[in-house]
Structure formats: structure tokens, C-alpha cells
Amino acid sequence: MASDAGPVNILRGITLAIAAGEIAAVVGPSGAGKSSLMMVAGGLERATSGRVELAGRDLGPLDDDARARLRRDHVGIVFQGFHLIPTMTALENVALPLEFAGRTNAFETAQAALERVGLAPRVGHYPAQLSGGEQQRVAVARAFVGGPRLLLADEPTGNLDGATGKQVMDLLFDMARGNGATLILVTHDMTLAERCDRIVHIADGLVVDDRRTAAGLALAAQ
Incomplete structure (x- = not known):
């Protein structure tokens, strides 16, 4: 990865392919490179070597604007912090990426997305007027509203009670399955990881284990 101080070797020789429609958990100790892997996979950070492919595109030759457009069209992101704009309502927060994409039906589509996550009565509320769970559901609606092929979730329940x-x-899994989206979930919760199709264990910037879960094996057998 590149930084203002020069290359930072957080990830070291990782080879990893996540299939379309697959739900993969990325686990490992703090500082192992989990979030960095997610950031590189989604084009949020630039890899200093190797090849990163997203939606059939090699991210390497793309400039910042081209990578931003690719993310806009194909990637949804849910962080541990909700990252909602405090001066915008739930509806405006969800409509914003559609407006950036030039969608003329941005608010109608955002309304439908909020209804899908059970927030129809709260669309006109500001983030400070919503509970933590409601704010994260707004973030989920925003992540899915553009129909992404890839969803990235970095400790999405870290600020929420059990x-x-x-x-x-449950909402993230249901929407990913329903949309046929690939989901990469960074988590420290192994119970949650076991609900995924696959668990990728990272340590010191390397993949040290990569296995199918019982849920993933059962799904593959169907």
C-alpha cells in the first residue's frame, strides 16, 4: 500500500479470489492487515505491487477518478462507524450516492431502500435522532441502494449491542443473498464468521488459513 510516507508493507504476497455472490469473513489479530485487505479490494487504497481486480477491471492502471467511478458503480461499504452526514436526513444520506451518479430517481430509490431495511417511519430523521442500530441500517441501505456487485463491511456491529x-x-446477509452480491466481512467475532460461506484468516499480512464453513458447504451442496 502507498502512504504519504512511502510504501507500507502491510499485506505481503496475498493471493485471494472471492467468487461472485460469495460471503467471506476475514479474521485475524489486530494489525494483521484485515482492514487493509478490504480497502485494497475495494479500490480505496492502491496496492504498490501485484494485481487487484474488481468487477473484471484491473485497478492498477486506474487513476483516482476512475477508481472512484468504479466504486460508485460496483461497491457498497459499511463501516463500524456509521459515517452518515449529520446535516442530512436518512433519506438524503441514502440518496446522495445516487445523486452523484446522476440518477434522476434518487429519492424514490432511496425511499424504497429505507423501507426495505424497516425505516419507512424514520426517513425524515437526522442521524442524531436515530439509535445506533437505526443509523447502521441507514448505512446498510446506502451501501445497497446502487445495486453493488461487491459489499465491504468492516466490523459493522462493533458499536452495537449484541x-x-x-x-x-441478519439484514446484511439477507440483502447480500437477495441481491446476489459478494460480501467481504471483516470481523473479530468467530460466531459471526461461521455464518459466512468461507473464513479467511490473516496474520502478519499473509493468509494463514482459508476454509469453507459448515454454512458454506451446505450452501454448495444445494
Whole structure:
């Protein structure tokens, strides 16, 4: 990865392919490179070597604007922090990426997305007027509103209590499956990881284990 101080060797020789429609958990100790892997996979950070391919495009030759357009068209992101714009309503937050993409039906589509995550009565509320779980559901709606092929989720339940976190994850899994989207989930919660199709364990910037879960094996057998 590149930084202002020069190349930083966080990831070292990783070879990893995530299939379309697959739900993969990325686990490992703090500082192992989990979030960096997610950032590189989504084109948010530039790899200093190797090849990163997203939606059939090699990210290497793309400039910042081209990578931003690729993310806009194909990637949805849910962070641990909700990253909502405080001066915008839930509806405006979800409509914003569609407006950037020039969609004329941005607000109608955003309304439908918020209804899908159970927030129809809250569309006119600002983030400060919403609970943590509601804010994260707004973030989920925003991530899915453009119909992404890849969804990245970095500790999406880290700021939520157990029951609320489970509701948010149920929603993420259901929407990923329903949309046929690939989901890469960075998590420290092994119970949550076991709900994914596959668990990729990273340590010191390397993949040290990559296995199918019971859920993934059952799905493959169908």
C-alpha cells in the first residue's frame, strides 16, 4: 500500500479470489492487515505491487477518478462507524450516492431502500435522532441502494449491542443473498464468521488459513 510516507508493507504476497455472490469473513489479530485487505479490494487504497481486480477491471492502471467511478458503480461499504452526514436526513444520506451518479430517481430509490431495511417511519430523521442500530441500517441501505456487485463491511456491529448487531447482520446477509452480491466481512467475532460461506484468516499480512464453513458447504451442496 502507498502512504504519504512511502510504501507500507502491510499485506505481503496475498493471493485471494472471492467468487461472485460469495460471503467471506476475514479474521485475524489486530494489525494483521484485515482492514487493509478490504480497502485494497475495494479500490480505496492502491496496492504498490501485484494485481487487484474488481468487477473484471484491473485497478492498477486506474487513476483516482476512475477508481472512484468504479466504486460508485460496483461497491457498497459499511463501516463500524456509521459515517452518515449529520446535516442530512436518512433519506438524503441514502440518496446522495445516487445523486452523484446522476440518477434522476434518487429519492424514490432511496425511499424504497429505507423501507426495505424497516425505516419507512424514520426517513425524515437526522442521524442524531436515530439509535445506533437505526443509523447502521441507514448505512446498510446506502451501501445497497446502487445495486453493488461487491459489499465491504468492516466490523459493522462493533458499536452495537449484541441483539441490535444480530439484527443488522441478519439484514446484511439477507440483502447480500437477495441481491446476489459478494460480501467481504471483516470481523473479530468467530460466531459471526461461521455464518459466512468461507473464513479467511490473516496474520502478519499473509493468509494463514482459508476454509469453507459448515454454512458454506451446505450452501454448495444445494
